[in-house]
Amino acid sequence: MRSDTKLDRRSxxxxxxxxxxxxxxxxxxxxxxxRALNGYPDISEATRLRVVRAAQAMxxxxxxxxxxIKTGRSRxxxxxxxxxxxxxxxxxxxxxxxxLTQAASYEGWTLTVATSETEADTLKIMRSLVxxxxxxxxxxxxxxxxxxxIALLSAEKIPFICYGRPKNYENLSYFDIESELSMRExxxxxxxxxxxxxxxxxxxxxxxxxxxxxDGYLRGxxxxxxxxxxxxxxxxxxxxxxxAEATRGLLALDEPxxxxxxxxxxxxxxxxxxxxxxxxxxxxxISVIGYDGSPEASAMWPHLSTFSIDxxxxxxxxxxxxxxxxxxxxxxxxxxxxxxxxxxxxSTGAPVLSPEQLAHRLAPFQGQLIHSHQNSGRER
Amino acid sequence: MRSDTKLDRRSxxxxxxxxxxxxxxxxxxxxxxxRALNGYPDISEATRLRVVRAAQAMxxxxxxxxxxIKTGRSRxxxxxxxxxxxxxxxxxxxxxxxxLTQAASYEGWTLTVATSETEADTLKIMRSLVxxxxxxxxxxxxxxxxxxxIALLSAEKIPFICYGRPKNYENLSYFDIESELSMRExxxxxxxxxxxxxxxxxxxxxxxxxxxxxDGYLRGxxxxxxxxxxxxxxxxxxxxxxxAEATRGLLALDEPxxxxxxxxxxxxxxxxxxxxxxxxxxxxxISVIGYDGSPEASAMWPHLSTFSIDxxxxxxxxxxxxxxxxxxxxxxxxxxxxxxxxxxxxSTGAPVLSPEQLAHRLAPFQGQLIHSHQNSGRER
DNA sequence: TTTGTTGCCGAAACCGGTTTCGGTCCTAAG
DNA sequence: CTTAGGACCGAAACCGGTTTCGGCAACAAA
Numbered sequence: 001m002r003s004d005t006k007l008d009r010r011s012x013x014x015x016x017x018x019x020x021x022x023x024x025x026x027x028x029x030x031x032x033x034x035r036a037l038n039g040y041p042d043i044s045e046a047t048r049l050r051v052v053r054a055a056q057a058m059x060x061x062x063x064x065x066x067x068x069i070k071t072g073r074s075r076x077x078x079x080x081x082x083x084x085x086x087x088x089x090x091x092x093x094x095x096x097x098x099x100l101t102q103a104a105s106y107e108g109w110t111l112t113v114a115t116s117e118t119e120a121d122t123l124k125i126m127r128s129l130v131x132x133x134x135x136x137x138x139x140x141x142x143x144x145x146x147x148x149x150i151a152l153l154s155a156e157k158i159p160f161i162c163y164g165r166p167k168n169y170e171n172l173s174y175f176d177i178e179s180e181l182s183m184r185e186x187x188x189x190x191x192x193x194x195x196x197x198x199x200x201x202x203x204x205x206x207x208x209x210x211x212x213x214x215d216g217y218l219r220g221x222x223x224x225x226x227x228x229x230x231x232x233x234x235x236x237x238x239x240x241x242x243x244a245e246a247t248r249g250l251l252a253l254d255e256p257x258x259x260x261x262x263x264x265x266x267x268x269x270x271x272x273x274x275x276x277x278x279x280x281x282x283x284x285x286i287s288v289i290g291y292d293g294s295p296e297a298s299a300m301w302p303h304l305s306t307f308s309i310d311x312x313x314x315x316x317x318x319x320x321x322x323x324x325x326x327x328x329x330x331x332x333x334x335x336x337x338x339x340x341x342x343x344x345x346x347s348t349g350a351p352v353l354s355p356e357q358l359a360h361r362l363a364p365f366q367g368q369l370i371h372s373h374q375n376s377g378r379e380r
Numbered sequence: 381m382r383s384d385t386k387l388d389r390r391s392x393x394x395x396x397x398x399x400x401x402x403x404x405x406x407x408x409x410x411x412x413x414x415r416a417l418n419g420y421p422d423i424s425e426a427t428r429l430r431v432v433r434a435a436q437a438m439x440x441x442x443x444x445x446x447x448x449i450k451t452g453r454s455r456x457x458x459x460x461x462x463x464x465x466x467x468x469x470x471x472x473x474x475x476x477x478x479x480l481t482q483a484a485s486y487e488g489w490t491l492t493v494a495t496s497e498t499e500a501d502t503l504k505i506m507r508s509l510v511x512x513x514x515x516x517x518x519x520x521x522x523x524x525x526x527x528x529x530i531a532l533l534s535a536e537k538i539p540f541i542c543y544g545r546p547k548n549y550e551n552l553s554y555f556d557i558e559s560e561l562s563m564r565e566x567x568x569x570x571x572x573x574x575x576x577x578x579x580x581x582x583x584x585x586x587x588x589x590x591x592x593x594x595d596g597y598l599r600g601x602x603x604x605x606x607x608x609x610x611x612x613x614x615x616x617x618x619x620x621x622x623x624a625e626a627t628r629g630l631l632a633l634d635e636p637x638x639x640x641x642x643x644x645x646x647x648x649x650x651x652x653x654x655x656x657x658x659x660x661x662x663x664x665x666i667s668v669i670g671y672d673g674s675p676e677a678s679a680m681w682p683h684l685s686t687f688s689i690d691x692x693x694x695x696x697x698x699x700x701x702x703x704x705x706x707x708x709x710x711x712x713x714x715x716x717x718x719x720x721x722x723x724x725x726x727s728t729g730a731p732v733l734s735p736e737q738l739a740h741r742l743a744p745f746q747g748q749l750i751h752s753h754q755n756s757g758r759e760r
Numbered sequence: 761t762t763t764g765t766t767g768c769c770g771a772a773a774c775c776g777g778t779t780t781c782g783g784t785c786c787t788a789a790g
Numbered sequence: 791c792t793t794a795g796g797a798c799c800g801a802a803a804c805c806g807g808t809t810t811c812g813g814c815a816a817c818a819a820a
Contacts, residue, residue, distance in 0.1 A: 029772095031771075031808075032769055044768060063805095065454065068807095074445065081478065093477075094473045296676055398775090408799080409799075411777095414777065415778085442776080449807080450776095
């Protein structure tokens with residue numbers, strides 16, 4: 001009788017093996033089976049092995065959300081994408097998610113993705129995801145220099161790992177791409193090619209990475225014995241359009257830069273835009289380096305020299321770091337840095353013009369450049 | 381006593397309101413409360429309202445996975461990204477996910493994302509996600525012309541909604557961007573500008589959209605009274621590199637095309653690549669149209685004319701369609717089409733050269749073009 | 761032989777829900 | 791005035807797990 005209905009249910013339900021099935025097959029109570037599988041010390045090694053083997057053989061996998069209702073942990077890593085800046089996430093998202101889910105699924109975990117419109121929204125969503133036990137914690141993408149998410153999660157003791165290094169990162173677990181060194185390398189590369197007048201276009205300063213990249217530029221300049229001219233530094237530039245505006249400002253200078261270092265590939269698009277409009281030859285009359293290794297970089301012509309970063313690997317690293325943290329909440333913080341490497345392409349070359357010659361070359365276009373303001377960057 | 385431990389637990393657990401709390405506050409059993417909230421007919425309207433209001437007031441939200449253990453439904457929509465073709469998903473993923481989660485979270489649902497390497501892997505992962513009750517069904521991105529996922533899910537009666545129209549879509553619920561009409565429009569646009577020799581570079585033919593786009597091209601040609609020359613059609617082109625190869629083949633023809641219609645923006649990159657290499661002016665000597673409205677399109681110079689598609693909207697549509705389907709499994713299929721619209725940019729213009737003149741112009745470069753094979757497209 | 765320990769497992773409560781099954785009470789028909 | 795039938799709710803089982811508690815057997819020390 002009983003076994004009849006059991007079988008019946010089993011066959012409709014796609015034959016999931018439950019802990020009860022397993023315990024019956026082993027002539028043990030389900031409590032014992034559960035403790036055996038979870039490595040409780042009051043189970044003899046012999047029966048533990050017996051249980052583990054049977055579970056393996058019968059293909060038993062516990063229902064994580066059935067566990068969750070008692071344990072409170074749902075083995076799911078939360079990921080909230082904030083969409084206020086439309087472009088902020090696109091280039092790296094797919095590969096990054098791939099890495100994240102790869103790490104997650106390897107351990108039988110799940111990735112729960114949510115999106116939000118505003119910062120306040122993000123906090124609310126994260127809180128509710130945890131309360132609904134839909135996430136055991138979070139991976140924080142694109143960490144801000146002073147990140148309210150970190151404040152919230154720390155205060156509420158919700159586990160998280162940062163992708164990026166914020167202002168005070170001493171006691172935080174993070175993974176980051178080392179971009180300071182990259183920017184120094186970029187400056188060095190420009191210098192090696194013979195550039196002296198090297199400009200920098202930086203992204204929105206509330207992002208943590210903006211700080212590291214700018215510092216890298218500054219240190220690179222110092223190391224090369226160059227004094228970074230404040231006029232050559234545009235910070236807080238958000239979009240390609242803003243970057244174009246910034247570029248016009250740079251080219252309107254008395255001594256325009258022969259090389260421009262951009263904090264992101266998207267910003268480099270702005271440089272290209274202006275250069276294309278006035279017929280300035282990229283890679284010779286002006287050189288450009290970006291950062292991100294995005295597909296845009298190879299859509300530009302000449303191809304943009306940029307720092308390619310392995311977002312897949314970043315995802316894997318962050319995923320495993322997160323799971324480890326949940327498993328061992330009291331372990332010391334883990335801080336990982338990954339190097340990115342420069343992909344040289346056609347956008348960098350020896351300067352064919354000195355800054356003075358460049359200025360002369362640009363003279364006819366001053367009308368198009370003049371309307372830009374000295375401080376086109378938008379500070380947050 | 382009892383209430384003491386209760387409070388204690390509550391305060392650590394971030395004060396989640398459970399159904400027991402609610403039932404005690406209302407002096408009802410939790411069974412009654414549950415039935416009231418789920419609209420059972422054996423609950424009087426008066427108490428139903430009382431329960432619903434109290435739930436609202438106390439901020440009660442049921443734990444979906446606690447429900448799931450009895451009901452089998454976890455209110456979670458599954459999304460498996462296959463990464464075999466690295467580039468296949470990137471451009472549209474972020475915005476699409478945004479739409480999906482927007483629709484999901486609005487209804488209190490969750491999005492569970494997984495990735496897979498191969499097709500077989502995808503099927504395995506989907507099956508296991510359902511078995512582990514981590515997904516109630518799936519949104520299928522990038523539907524193939526003959527899609528094994530559809531076969532599997534149909535056979536196992538797992539709910540799903542397609543993003544795209546496969547070969548036999550009569551009885552399927554789908555959402556799709558109408559690209560056939562777009563391609564016809566593109567051809568028409570070329571013709572209006574004065575082009576006659578119009579080539580087509582199509583993407584991997586196992587994708588469903590490839591068929592619709594190619595058919596659109598063919599119909600557009602017919603409508604314009606032009607006979608599509610088989611030599612002008614390259615199908616099964618996967619990457620920008622392959623598209624470059626295809627382009628070389630096209631330009632090596634006796635009567636090379638003055639206009640090239642590409643099934644995706646990525647393929648258009650290949651056309652640009654070749655044009656840039658041999659100094660062919662895009663937008664005058666040769667015109668190009670892409671499809672996708674990706675950021676690459678505006679990274680190219682001149683900007684690529686392309687069809688922009690609202691992936692956000694697509695995500696919202698698919699999400700709500702999916703949830704509706706779960707709620708009402710026996711409802712008739714829903715089939716939705718969304719129009720995309722052409723964003724004209726610098727890559728299209730009136731031809732300044734006839735095909736013959738173009739061939740003459742290209743004569744010096746035949747050496748670079750000749751090594752291409754007539755049939756560079758890779759058929760699957 | 762008695763008395764602790766210790767190792768090991770069963771029994772049962774529990775987690776936060778859903779669902780079935782009766783059992784009142786009220787009402788209308790006989 | 792009975793009685794059949796609904797309307798409405800409580801009681802309890804259930805879902806698939808985890809965790810606490812207690813008891814039994816074996817073994818060592820007294």
